[in-house]
Amino acid sequence: MIKANNLSKSFNGNRIFSGIDLSIGKSTVFGIVGNNGSGKTTLLKIIAGLINSDTGSIKLNENIKLDFLGHENMLYQNFSILENIDFFSDISGFRISAESQDNIEQALGLKNIVKKKISELSYGQRKKASMLRSLISGPDLLVLDEPFSNLDCESTDSFTTILKTLKKENKSFVISSNRKDIVGSISDDLLNMEDFNES
Amino acid sequence: MNHSSDNIMRDIKILYSLTKKDLKLEFRSLSTILITIVFAALIVVLFNIAFPFGVAQKNEIISIIIWVVFLFSSLIVSSGMIELDTKDNSLELILMYGIKSEIYFLSKSLSVFIILSIVQLTIFSLFYVLFQLSFQNPIIILVAILTNIGISSITVILGILSIRNNLNQNILSILVIPFTLPYLLGAVEVTNQLSQAGNINYVLNSIYALVAFDLIFLITGSILIGVYFKLEK
Numbered sequence: 304m305i306k307a308n309n310l311s312k313s314f315n316g317n318r319i320f321s322g323i324d325l326s327i328g329k330s331t332v333f334g335i336v337g338n339n340g341s342g343k344t345t346l347l348k349i350i351a352g353l354i355n356s357d358t359g360s361i362k363l364n365e366n367i368k369l370d371f372l373g374h375e376n377m378l379y380q381n382f383s384i385l386e387n388i389d390f391f392s393d394i395s396g397f398r399i400s401a402e403s404q405d406n407i408e409q410a411l412g413l414k415n416i417v418k419k420k421i422s423e424l425s426y427g428q429r430k431k432a433s434m435l436r437s438l439i440s441g442p443d444l445l446v447l448d449e450p451f452s453n454l455d456c457e458s459t460d461s462f463t464t465i466l467k468t469l470k471k472e473n474k475s476f477v478i479s480s481n482r483k484d485i486v487g488s489i490s491d492d493l494l495n496m497e498d499f500n501e502s
Numbered sequence: 503m504n505h506s507s508d509n510i511m512r513d514i515k516i517l518y519s520l521t522k523k524d525l526k527l528e529f530r531s532l533s534t535i536l537i538t539i540v541f542a543a544l545i546v547v548l549f550n551i552a553f554p555f556g557v558a559q560k561n562e563i564i565s566i567i568i569w570v571v572f573l574f575s576s577l578i579v580s581s582g583m584i585e586l587d588t589k590d591n592s593l594e595l596i597l598m599y600g601i602k603s604e605i606y607f608l609s610k611s612l613s614v615f616i617i618l619s620i621v622q623l624t625i626f627s628l629f630y631v632l633f634q635l636s637f638q639n640p641i642i643i644l645v646a647i648l649t650n651i652g653i654s655s656i657t658v659i660l661g662i663l664s665i666r667n668n669l670n671q672n673i674l675s676i677l678v679i680p681f682t683l684p685y686l687l688g689a690v691e692v693t694n695q696l697s698q699a700g701n702i703n704y705v706l707n708s709i710y711a712l713v714a715f716d717l718i719f720l721i722t723g724s725i726l727i728g729v730y731f732k733l734e735k
Contacts, residue, residue, distance in 0.1 A: 375591045376590060378590060378592065379523070379586070379590065394599050
């Protein structure tokens with residue numbers, strides 16, 4: 304599904320990481336762990352095509368639908384959850400069935416608040432709204448940056464369950480976290496950023 | 503043939519969705535429109551006090567004030583409209599979905615154009631009430647639209663570049679002046695001519711120049727923003 308060779312990235316002359324090779328197939332959860340500042344977000348943005356790497360190459364299979372869930376919720380604060388979803392579906396051109404959307408809303412506990420503005424939600428609810436947004440296009444590969452940070456145990460469990468269900472439907476995920484315990488437990492493959500950081 | 507017409511239809515649909523989103527967000531908060539209208543109204547009222555009726559060369563002075571107020575209002579509007587996408591980084595998602603940079607640029611320019619038209623209508627109404635300025639010739643509407651298109655595209659180009667680079671808003675004001683000077687000179691002259699029922703042939707030449715500037719800035723803006731987004735990656 305995705306193959307990368309010899310990725311490296313520097314900012315202002317400081318090498319963040321180098322020599323990263325990775326390969327992610329169908330129905331895979333690929334974990335990326337590392338401390339703060341180790342370059343997890345940068346690597347995820349390279350995989351999602353948001354920024355370019357300094358060296359190496361990254362190849363995605365044709366016609367792959369990719370979505371990204373970042374640190375920031377990337378949603379319009381004055382729009383409701385539904386309005387955000389409608390807008391991003393319109394511009395991406397993809398949307399899962401109403402039934403699947405309903406199931407995810409239910410699983411994330413957002414069913415009763417989908418018409419609320421993002422600015423009226425708590426931090427955890429915003430995070431879940433972003434998750435819902437990222438899942439709504441039905442991506443083949445979902446790139447998730449620290450999806451479990453600031454989530455309560457119940458929400459972490461329900462999100463993990465959703466990932467496992469989608470994995471059975473041939474979907475793949477790249478998940479970054481500084482919590483090796485959580486990511487390690489759900490990943491098929493694990494990359495430790497510290498192995499690629501310049502010492 | 504079908505494939506390319508499908509692509510054009512999709513681009514138009516995305517342009518519509520992006521513009522609709524901007525306007526919906528703006529009309530919901532009214533933050534940019536209100537700030538701009540209050541700013542414009544304050545300046546018009548201050549000039550009304552400073553230049554009492556009957557002053558010599560009133561028309562010339564008013565023609566200049568109208569467009570200078572409009573220029574600075576456009577800076578507030580374009581910054582507000584661009585920040586809608588940069589504040590929570592939703593621009594990254596928009597670009598990730600493969601939206602063409604020229605479609606993004608055109609949609610932003612269209613949103614700024616619509617909001618600016620509302621502000622412009624308010625400015626002209628204020629001038630009518632406070633300075634008894636009236637235009638017999640409807641060509642002024644065409645001039646206002648053409649100037650608005652150009653100023654919208656210029657402020658969007660410079661706004662994206664300055665906001666994405668975290669440059670101070672003051673720099674945007676400085677950058678925008680040399681680019682908008684041709685518009686302002688043309689618009690001031692035409693406004694002055696029309697308010698005095700001046701020579702229509704002279705006005706037509708200025709209108710052709712405004713059309714040419716609009717095309718130049720819309721085309722170069724589309725290309726420039728595309729190159730900038732690529733370099734930024």
